[in-house]
Amino acid sequence: MSKRDDFGSSFIEPISRRHKKDSFESGQPSLDYYLKKQASQDVKRKVAVTYAAIDGRKHVIGYYTLSSFSIRLPELPAATIKRLPKYPQIPATLLGRLAVDESHQGTGLGEHLLMDALARALRAASEIASYAVVVDAVDGRAIDFYERYNFVQFPDNGQRLFLPMSIIAKAFSDPAI
Numbered sequence: 030m031s032k033r034d035d036f037g038s039s040f041i042e043p044i045s046r047r048h049k050k051d052s053f054e055s056g057q058p059s060l061d062y063y064l065k066k067q068a069s070q071d072v073k074r075k076v077a078v079t080y081a082a083i084d085g086r087k088h089v090i091g092y093y094t095l096s097s098f099s100i101r102l103p104e105l106p107a108a109t110i111k112r113l114p115k116y117p118q119i120p121a122t123l124l125g126r127l128a129v130d131e132s133h134q135g136t137g138l139g140e141h142l143l144m145d146a147l148a149r150a151l152r153a154a155s156e157i158a159s160y161a162v163v164v165d166a167v168d169g170r171a172i173d174f175y176e177r178y179n180f181v182q183f184p185d186n187g188q189r190l191f192l193p194m195s196i197i198a199k200a201f202s203d204p205a206i
């Protein structure tokens with residue numbers, strides 16, 4: 030895992046009506062549609078929180094969503110199952126979506142948003158237990174992106190990957206990882 034720090038975290042904040050979303054284009058229409066049409070409703074209904082990276086003119090230049098989640102134990106790799114209690118479901122945190130506006134892709138913002146999401150998930154897990162952060166990748170390129178940060182694919186669903194909270198905790202306590 031690596032953590033570039035080119036961006037102050039102060040401009041990542043929960044999405045609100047003050048933010049301008051209409052020009053957001055990530056190259057993935059479903060992720061653009063979600064930001065423009067669905068994100069605020071999901072916040073209102075308490076099913077997902079959207080955190081947005083905002084530029085000086087209040088335009089959203091990137092975002093991610095977080096929700097509580099549970100993993101059915103048999104979905105995890107056998108080696109992971111061995112180390113877990115035999116509960117039918119294991120608590121987790123879902124990083125459901127992550128996208129960066131095309132004008133800012135390749136500048137480190139995607140990594141910065143991912144690190145912000147992992148740090149936030151780790152803080153929350155100290156109060157409400159979560160075994161791992163789970164991500165849903167939109168396509169093969171997104172899978173490659175998450176694998177760079179040590180996310181592991183679920184055996185029977187390659188679009189879904191996870192990173193144990195214990196590894197996230199180690200990474201944030203030891204900057205060399």
Ligand SMILES: CC(C)(COP(=O)(O)OP(=O)(O)OC[C@H]1O[C@@H](n2cnc3c(N)ncnc32)[C@H](O)[C@@H]1OP(=O)(O)O)[C@@H](O)C(=O)NCCC(=O)NCCS
Nearest residue numbers: 057127128129134135136137138139140167170171173174
């Ligand atoms: C995937 C995405 C979030 C990456 O954001 P980004 O700002 O372009 O990425 P960064 O500039 O932070 O790149 C961080 C590192 O990941 C690498 N990287 C970026 N996209 C990658 C990809 N698709 N596959 C593999 N590596 C990737 C970069 O080369 C960089 O590595 P480096 O530090 O060695 O140069 C962005 O391209 C995007 O929004 N894509 C469309 C939506 C999407 O696919 N979302 C993914 C989750 S659903």
